Amino acid sequence: MKFSFTEEQDEFRSGLRRFLEDKSPSTEVRRLMATPDGWEREQWSKINTELGLTAVAIPEAYGGHGFGLSEQCIILEEMGRSLLCAPYFGSAVLATSAILYAGTEEQKKELLPGIA
Numbered sequence: 001m002k003f004s005f006t007e008e009q010d011e012f013r014s015g016l017r018r019f020l021e022d023k024s025p026s027t028e029v030r031r032l033m034a035t036p037d038g039w040e041r042e043q044w045s046k047i048n049t050e051l052g053l054t055a056v057a058i059p060e061a062y063g064g065h066g067f068g069l070s071e072q073c074i075i076l077e078e079m080g081r082s083l084l085c086a087p088y089f090g091s092a093v094l095a096t097s098a099i100l101y102a103g104t105e106e107q108k109k110e111l112l113p114g115i116a
Helices: 007-023 028-032 041-051 069-082 089-102 103-113
Strands: none
Touching: 007 041, 007 069, 028 103, 089 103
């Protein structure tokens, strides 16, 4: 079995990498790591508003983009590469997965659009 990313996924990775290189230089990483929370709500909100990263793995029916784990892995790899100080894993991966796999339909309709 051969696994490789599609051309669209490679383009997504390239665009995300350029964006994160600009928004998360080492000076910013050091500054944020010295804060009490290790990240800033305003910065995370701005990044998420511009890219919609928390919506990537949420189905379109709940306000998300409806992509899969491959795209989510690309995001995690690139965030790790740039050492982005943000709560992506806790919100877009753990919370979203818990709601999608264990939540009722009512909970999905109520909670997922807020994450997206």
